Amino acid sequence: MEKLELIIGQIEDDARRLDAGEHVSGPSAQEYRDRVARSAPFAGRVVTGVRDVERLLEQADPAVHHEQGMTCVWRxxxxxxxxxxxxxxxxxxDAPDEAECRSTCVNLAYTDRDIAELQQELVVLQAAAxxxxxxxxxxxxxxxxxxxDLTIIERHYGRTTEDERDIT
Known part of the structure; x- marks a missing residue:
């Protein structure tokens, strides 16, 4: 039940941010927007058993995972x-493994929130370098x-096309 509440809350937050103009870039940017739009109008249901929760999770889960500095639109x-x-x-x-994440993955999307995290990380990395x-x-x-990170940030702010297939 808690996972279901987390997913519903996350999708509502994502939908609110997109409606407010949050920019999304990366190879799965359009898929991210599509999944959020499909999942956002959750009217609610009465859940009386575990099987109901499992069935609802299958229907409601858009497989969008916010990780550190990136969003995985899982396929x-x-x-x-x-x-x-x-x-x-x-x-x-059956779910993303952040430890094995590759920057070339076509499942990645970058929201303004992700870019803000990358910019904070950038300061630390520049000092280490x-x-x-x-x-x-x-x-x-x-x-x-x-x-x-600079390449990802520059593409996020510099490109007009949302569906970038050549992230490296």
């Missing part, structure tokens, strides 16, 4: 995290992340 067939697990011979998941006392591999990794 198992195209999920890079799932493909990475399958390549290793591990079972594929410039830290003369840090080992060179650590500085290099931070610099690579800075470049990646």
């Amino acid at each position: 198992a067939a195209t999920a890079a995290c799932r493909k990475a697990k399958l390549t290793l011979g591990l079972p594929g998941a 410039a830290d003369p006392l840090a080992p060179k591999p650590r500085r290099d990794r931070a610099a690579a992340q800075v470049a990646q």
